[in-house]
Amino acid sequence: MALKHPKIEQLEQHCCEALQEDLNDPSLFTYADFDETEVERTGVSNYSYWRSTLRAFSKNKVAMFLLILMLAVVLFTFIQPLLPNQFDPFLVNNNPATGLPLKNQPPNSVHWLGTNQIGQDLWARIWSGTRTSLFIGLAVAMIEACVGILVGVLWGYVRKLDFLFTEIYNVLDNIPSTIVLILISFILKPGVSTIILAMSITGWIGMARFVRNQVLIIRDRDYNVASRCLGTTTWRIIMKNLLPYLVSVIMLRMALSIPGAIGSEVFITYIGLGLPATTPSLGNLINEGRKLMMSPSLRYQLIYPTILLSIVTISFYMIGNAFSDAADPKNHI
C-alpha cells in the first residue's frame, strides 16, 4: 500500500530535474499557450457505456454466434414463405394420383420434414410456428418489462407505497393464473393477441417484484441520498440514477422471459387453453407430435419442432446471460 503510484514518482523526478535546472531561465515564467488538444486529453474521457458493452459482448464468441444464428432464424421465418418449392402451412396436400391426403409422410425430397396427420407440410408449419412463437415471446417480454419496471420502481422507491404494493402482490400472486387464463379465454376469442394478453397479465407481477428488490438494494446508496438532498425530483432520480444502474439485470431478466414465454405457451397449449389448432405455433406442433410419440416411425413430428424450440430458447438464454455480463460496468475496462 505504501508503494507510490508510478506517475507520482515520475512527477517527483521531473520536479527535481526542473529545480536543478537554472531557475533564472525567463521562459519558465511566461504564460503557457492554450492548447486545445491538451485540454481534450484530460477533460473528456472517451468512455462510452454502450460502446464498451458492445465491445465486451463481441468478445464472447459463443454468444456472438448465437446472436447471429437467432437473427438468421428470425429473418428466415419471414423469407421462408417466399422461397421456391414451399408449401402453404395450412394447405392439406393431396396425392395427385389418388386424390387422398398425403398423411404422415416421412421426410422426403418434396416435403422436407414430412407431413402431419392430415397431410400438411411440416417444414412450412414449423417455420410458421416459430414466427408465431417468437412474436408471442417478444411481445410478452416487452409488455412485462414496461409494466413491471414502472410498477417495480415505484414499489421499491416510494416508501409509502411499499406496504400497499406488497399486500397487492401477496394477493395477486396467490390467485391461480389458470382462473385468469380461463376467464380471459371466455371473454375474448382464442388467438395470438388473447394469449399475449393472458400471459402478460399474469407475468408482470414477477418482473415488478424483481425490479423492486433491485431498487431496494440501491435506493439508499450515498449518491441517491445526495441527489435527494439537492432536491432532485423523484422522476429524475429514477431515470438518471436508478434505471441506468439496473439496465444489465433488467436486460437479463427480459432476455430470460422470452424463452419463458415460449415455454409457457407450450404448457398452456397442453392444458388446452392455448391457440386454436388452426394457428401453428411451436406449442401446437409439439402437442400434435406428443399424441403420436408412441409410434417410433412418426416420432419425427415431435422431434423436429422440439429441436427448433430448444435452439431458440437456449440461444436467447445464452445471449441474455452474455449481454448482462457485458452490460455490467464492473466488467468494462
Add this chain to the structure above:
Amino acid sequence: MAKYLLKRLLRSFITLFIILSIVFVLVRQMPIEGYFPNIEKMSAADIQRGLADRGLDKPILVQLGNFFKDMILHGDLGTSYVYRDEVPVTEILADKIPVSIQLGSMSLCVALLLGLPMGTLMAKYKGKFFDHLGTGFIVMINAVPAAVYYLFIQLYGTELFHINLLFSQNPPVVRWILPVISMSLGNIAYYAMWLRRYMVDESKKDYVMLARIKGANENQIMFKHIFRNAFVPLAQYIPTSFLNTVIGSIYIESLYSIPGMGGLLVDVIKKQDNTMVQGIVLLFACVGVIGLILGDLLMVCLDPRISFAKKGGDR
C-alpha cells in the same frame, strides 16, 4: 419476536380473506351454461332449481357471507357438484394430497442430495472441466421448457427401463422413478446454480483468506466456512418448496396419470365446480403464506446475524 410473528400472522389472515373473496367473485363470473352440460334440454324452472341447489341464485355478497360463515364456524368447505357429486371438498382433497406430497418430497430430497454437492463441487473447481459440465447442464435445464424435456424423459425412459407408460401399471417402487427424476431436474439445476454463485461470492471475502492464513485445509474452508454462509440465502426457500409439494405438478402428474393434486385445479375450473376451486385456492394460499413465514424463521435460526426486530424499521 413473538409480537412480530403475531402481527405477521394477523396480516396473513387478511391477505387470505382478500384472496378468497376475489377468487369467489371471479369464479362466479363464469357463464351459467358451464354449470349444466345439457342446458339446451333444460326448462327455465330446472335451471332455476339447479342454481338454487348450489346457492347461486342469491346476491353475490350473501353467498360470500355464507361461505365464510360455514368455513369459519363449521370448518365446512361445501360439497363438490361436478367433480364427484355430493362428496365433501375436504374428503376429495384428503385423497389426493398424500400422493402429491409423496412425489414432491421425494423429488425435493433427490434435488437437495444431488444439487447441493454439485454446486459445492462446481464452486470448488471453478473454471475447470466439472464447472463447465455443470454449467452446461444448468443452461440446458433452464433454457429448454420443462414441458419438452419431461416428454422426452417419459419417451426414452420407458423404453430404456422397459417400464410401462402409466403410473398405475408399474410395481410400487418402479412407478416413482421417472416422475421423480423429471421433477427433480429443475430443482437440481436451481440449487446447484445458486449455491455455486453464493459460494464463489463468499470465497472472495476476508474471513476465507484469514482461514487460509491460519492454515486450515481447503476442504475445511469449503465446507465449514464457505458452505455455511452460502447456504443461508438458499435455506429460505426450502420450507416453501416442501410445502409447495402439496400443489403437485400438473404436467408430470398428467403425463403419467398420477392421481395427485396437479391437474385438479385446472380440471375443476374448467368444470366450474366452484366449491372445489375455492377449497383448492384456500389450500394453496395457506401453503404460500405459511411457507414465507417458515422460511424467514429458518433463516433466523441458521444465521444469528439476522433478526426480525431489525427488519421492520431498517429500510
